[in-house]
Structures are given as C-alpha cells and as structure tokens.
Amino acid sequence: MRTLSLSLCLFVLFFAACNNASNTAEEGNTTSTQATTQTGEKYTLTPFANSTMYQDAKLGLQSYEAGKFTFDVKGEGYELGQQTPDAPQKMCANSAKGQHIHLIVDNEPYSAQYVASFDYDIADGEHYLLAFLSRSYHESLKTSAASVLQKVTIADKTITNTEDVTVPMLFYSRPKGTYVGTAETQKVMLDYYLKNVNPMHNYQVKADINGETYILDYWRPYYIEGLPMGTNKITLTLIDENGNTVNTPLNPVSREFILQPDPTEG
Numbered sequence: 025m026r027t028l029s030l031s032l033c034l035f036v037l038f039f040a041a042c043n044n045a046s047n048t049a050e051e052g053n054t055t056s057t058q059a060t061t062q063t064g065e066k067y068t069l070t071p072f073a074n075s076t077m078y079q080d081a082k083l084g085l086q087s088y089e090a091g092k093f094t095f096d097v098k099g100e101g102y103e104l105g106q107q108t109p110d111a112p113q114k115m116c117a118n119s120a121k122g123q124h125i126h127l128i129v130d131n132e133p134y135s136a137q138y139v140a141s142f143d144y145d146i147a148d149g150e151h152y153l154l155a156f157l158s159r160s161y162h163e164s165l166k167t168s169a170a171s172v173l174q175k176v177t178i179a180d181k182t183i184t185n186t187e188d189v190t191v192p193m194l195f196y197s198r199p200k201g202t203y204v205g206t207a208e209t210q211k212v213m214l215d216y217y218l219k220n221v222n223p224m225h226n227y228q229v230k231a232d233i234n235g236e237t238y239i240l241d242y243w244r245p246y247y248i249e250g251l252p253m254g255t256n257k258i259t260l261t262l263i264d265e266n267g268n269t270v271n272t273p274l275n276p277v278s279r280e281f282i283l284q285p286d287p288t289e290g
Contacts (some may be wrong), residue, residue, distance in 0.1 A: 068248070117203055124136045126155065191220060198213050211248070216260055228262075253285055254283065
C-alpha cells in the first residue's frame with residue numbers, strides 16, 4: 025500500500041510539472057529566472073512584473089461584413105473601455121480610453137478599438153488578420169483564448185474565405201507612435217505577439233533596437249530604458265535555436281516610433 029501511495033504521488037507531481045511546462049508560453053507562468061534584465065552598451069531591457077490577470081477572458085471574431093467588424097468579448101473581470109487596475113504601477117504610456125482590442129493586419133501598426141463592433145477598411149485580397157485583447161497600458165493578454173489569428177480573403181470589404189494559421193508567427197505591437205514627456209519616455213514598453221510558438225522550445229525573438237541586439241527567450245513585455253529623444257527603430261525577428269531567421273510570413277518586422285520631451289517640464 026505504501027508503494028502504491030508513493031507511486032501515485034510521484035505520478036501527480038509529474039503530471040503537474042508537465043502541465044505547467046506545456047503552458048509556459050502563456051502569461052501567468054513566468055518566473056524571474058525565465059526572463060532577466062539585459063543591459064547592452066546603450067539600453068537596458070527589464071521584464072515586466074506579472075500584470076493583472078484575466079485568465080478567462082476570451083475574444084472571438086463573429087463577422088466582417090460591409091467593412092464592419094463584430095467581435096465577441098467574454099470573461100469575468102475584463103471589459104473594454106475600463107482601466108486596468110494596476111495601470112498606475114506600470115509607469116508607462118497608458119490609454120485614457122481604457123482596455124481595448126489590438127487589430128493587426130499583415131503586421132502593420134495596430135488599430136486600437138475600444139468597442140467590440142466597429143468599422144474598418146481592408147483592401148481586397150489575402151491578409152493575415154490578428155486581434156487580441158489588451159490592457160489599458162497596451163500590454164497584450166497572452167492566452168490563446170484572448171486572441172484570434174486567421175488568414176482571410178477580403179472582397180468588397182467582406183471576408184469571403186478563412187484559413188487557420190498553423191505556422192509559427194511573430195507580430196509587432198509596441199512601441200508605437202509618439203511618446204511625450206518623462207512619464208512616457210523614461211520607460212518604454214516592448215511588447216509583441218506570438219502564435220504557434222513556444223519560445224522555450226526551439227524559438228527565440230531577436231530584438232534590434234537602434235542597432236543594438238537583444239535575444240528574448242521568454243514571451244513577456246519588457247521596459248526599454250535609455251532610448252534617445254527623436255526617432256527610434258526596432259526590428260523584431262523570430263529565430264530558431266541556431267539563430268537563423270525562421271522562414272515564415274511577415275518575418276522580420278520593423279517599426280519606427282518617436283520620443284519627445286515635454287516643453288512644460290523643468
């Protein structure tokens with residue numbers, strides 16, 4: 025009987041460990057050893073502390089017809105247009121309009137949408153369409169239920185065909201646009217979105233920040249400190265375990281953004 029009990033305990037522990045490992049690509053399973061501060065010659069990347077969790081939040085695409093998207097947002101606690109409770113502690117750019125959907129078409133700059141139904145024009149043809157739920161300070165919810173990725177065919181502002189996307193893909197989210205004043209420019213959030221990727225197994229993200237390279241082996245946002253005023257450029261590349269660029273659509277992706285001083289400060 026003792027042998028049976030010991031075996032049962034070992035099995036439970038093994039199952040729990042395996043289950044935790046299978047979910048490490050989603051938020052809520054991070055530890056300080058999995059993402060550490062990186063200091064380069066110019067900049068410092070520091071991982072976010074765990075943010076307000078919305079583990080049951082769900083996003084579904086109901087339709088895109090006549091140029092209008094309709095999404096379905098479910099889950100207790102998460103609401104579009106509401107401020108995320110820990111926004112004051114994050115010390116980075118925050119949207120006064122609250123939580124929102126990030127809509128990305130073909131890895132172009134995202135469109136922030138604060139309601140579940142909205143007008144949005146997409147050109148005819150084939151496109152990669154990603155949408156995910158965001159906190160008010162623009163950090164993505166990194167759970168599979170909180171995002172939608174499809175390859176779609178658009179005709180006359182209507183989806184006429186959809187395909188599931190099974191290849192690994194990387195999408196750029198933040199930084200974006202213009203940041204003004206110390207509160208927004210001192211710490212700038214780097215955030216991106218992965219689909220069909222477990223960065224703990226075979227994949228990493230290479231972040232080139234104004235020519236300085238960082239390797240990110242765990243999926244979570246980072247503060248970038250030390251960025252200069254003016255135009256900055258980040259290139260994100262999904263790479264394999266050997267450091268080679270993964271041959272997958274829309275990889276790599278580059279974006280420029282601007283930091284400006286606030287003339288009213290000091």
